[in-house]
Amino acid sequence: MLIYGANGYTGELITRYAVERGMRPIIAGRNETAIRALAEKHGLGHRVFSLDETAKLDAALNEVAMVLHCAGPFSMTSRQMGEACLRTKTHYTDITGEIAVFEACAAADGKAKDAGIMIMPGVGFDVVPSDCLARHLKDRLPTATDLTLAFYGIGRMSHGTQATMTMNIGNGGAVRREGKIMPVPAAWRTREIDFGEGVVKTGVTIPWGDVSTAFYSTGIPNIEVYTVAPRSAVKMMKLSRYLGPLLSTRPIQRYLQSKIPPGGPTDEERAKGKTLLWGEVSDEAGGRVEARMECPEGYTTTALAALNIAEKILAGNFLPGFQTPARAYGADLILELDGTVRENITANG
Template identity: 40%
Template sequence: MTTWLLYGATGYTGTLIAQEAVKRGLRPVLAGRSKEKVQTLAEELDLEFRIFELNDRTAEHLNGIDLVLHCAGPFEKTSEPMIHACLEADAHYLDITGEISVFEHTHSLHEEAQRKNIIFCSGVGFDVIPTDCTALKLQQALPDAIELALGFDSDSGISPGTMKTMVEGLGGGNIIREDGQLTAVAIGKHQRVIDFGRGRKSAMAIPWGDVATAYYTTGIPNITAWIPTPKPAAKMARLMNVASPLLSSEKVKQPLLKWIERSIQGPDQEERAGSAAHIWGQAKNKDGVIKTCRIDTANVYDLTVYGALEVTQRLLSGDYPGGSWTPAALFGPELLESLPGSGRFEIDSFYPGTAN
């Protein structure tokens, strides 16, 4: 019998995953740092639990565990000890991050995971599953693409964990993939108008995880990630570049993090149900041929629950090659279409010299 562990089970998204897992008849071991919180949830769901910190002794707490689904962010700080604990314990590692540094670190361990015949797959939630699958769908439609842009539009609320990650990234600027290399650029420098699926909107490039994951999935050398951003907000973002040393200081971050802990609850079920996500991607080759792909999905948090559990179940019941993989590289673009609330990929083409 396979046993899997859900770490960060009492966070906003972790709790949603634990609850949905039980509805599906799954029996994860719940884990985290707070005995009071973890034990309360475990008793409510009638599940086993473990209490431990993330440090160089974490592997001792993974005895008998075949897979870890890591949901405790900010992942830039928490993922490394759990990843290395999984290496030591011969357990698969999944997380729901969107942080570039985590994807890069996980990818750097590909050969070690291969030797252990275990799988590392970071980003098994939103937005990575939708955009990663979109990226591969576009690469299949335009195999010689040299440019890739990915993005999404959604009215979903925000969870405490997501907001904390945003605060941790204050002052960091933007990152794009240029000629195969991650390249730092000023936030707000790249702007365009995009129809994500519900009309044309001003958009701004952001330092999202796709510039890492989509590169490993497709090999396309130039990648940007986009979200709708009103022009005044994009202008403000450019002005923030001047203040980046101040914004990145702990004196600014710590009060914000404490305020989030006290004040942010995350969207409720009704709010999630009314906020689908609209995924967009565009690939271009050197001849100017453009393929544009769109697909609608469940809201960002429900999709994270569905995606994380789908990947967990597939890994526990199937046979996949060891190594560090992206979701689409493991399961193909059809993974996204299989999730509850997802539509079907729609691809439009533009050829230079012809009517669009």
Template identity: 45%
Template structure:
């Protein structure tokens, strides 16, 4: 019996998680489609690797024999989640991933009753998407139980990995998303912008993006109106708004292939840049009477937080037997989980 299989282990974040898992004595199975890349990764770590694609359910099932937890690190998760999730449901294996894609959260949430029946945990979003924001939302809900509106924002320094860049390109054709009166609705790209105050007192301009909390925060807190923001330069925000008129073009397969090819050339931040670049997360709630409450977190680089958060959740599942079903970070781990991760501070 192997404790965990990391699918997409040869990707940018998968490599980081695999290396840290070994330091923690977890000895994961490394998996994915690229045999040469997996061999290169597995050999120095002295780990087992399994090479398989996701088109054949029987092949997936064979390669999940003896596994207790699947941690999916292969994006875009809109392509990889469903076949792995279905295999986990068939074989009674916990399913985790590091997605930030709203459609994937929705897909996993719809599997809640099946997961309950099979006694497995289905938990997408075990990393920077959406652990700090979800925990912050749950903390704010405790402070204001009658909140009707939630705003979440973040500043993520350090640059994207190839997988994150490809996922972002895929999301451009889908426009923006917000939750309004309990429903996830489509909104224009860069729908709203606003200012957030950093720990040092400086101001950052942020714009609405279709971050995963648009879906998950409602599940965690019941707050019916949710907007999610990311800090960006004003020029980038202007360019995003211009793309509203080109969405039809961005959805064309040849255009997506070209843009994702370019995005895939991104190297991702090296270790020095990860160590030097932190992030900040903001949260605000408001009730029907207009009363407000806010909190903020300082966190390490998003990739470093993803490694620590994901493996902490893996270790929790290895040590405990929670009831089966769909979970968000705060529902499984508690709203204070993020505060126990390395380098995270509550700013008030």
């Protein structure tokens, strides 16, 4: 296995967890100093190249059965890595949450099948827990036509995650209607979400990856995703409806990116954190079911979920073509991670 972007916050965490599980990945990235230091720390082989260096990229992929791509923003990096995987017949996974990346990967389904490889973007917190919850709800109500998901992350974001969010701040929101992804204004809707145990929060719609992936996992044509955000963040999202073009300009982006603190949560902060999820499906006859889920803090979930899927692929457990986590491995995939619990809520109708 090749871990590309291993020196980023999440990539480094995944590398550490991989070694603790007895895995011996080759790590790679553009920053020679950082990659070499990380390789020496864990006694791993390493490669240094940018994604523009096609010969080096292909050579590295030809050494392994799969890549775990951790270098975002994935809207700027996934195409090159994905095309290289098709050329070298190497399984592709990444930790994206970007709708455009999921859709581009879905469009490569035929090419991936021809190459005999699996393409599975979103093997981390984006979107394994929510994808599995969506599939679980669909299994409980096979006639479902509408899906609503929500999550509440208790913990701190990494520099990379904040950088990607900042880059997309002027792009508005997205939902799925009648099977089609539709643009909507940022912070389009809000609603109260009961995450259980007295935790009731106001959620706001966001263009989360499940707007793409849950459709492939469930076939449900109408999908919305909510998250809990501070009031200041919701105000900024609504403001971006009018200032989107300005916020997307290079000078403003440079300024906003410069204000993002480096690094991410400490091990202690991650241990204290957790993520709560809620989902609901309904059908045209008035049937409705709900479920809740709790899983480890987001970055911990990303590392554990990505490596769990990597181990399956390396053991030969994969489906050729574009796949989502729950479509390939079922709704209970997320329950394989320690610290994850799921609760069904009484159905109405």
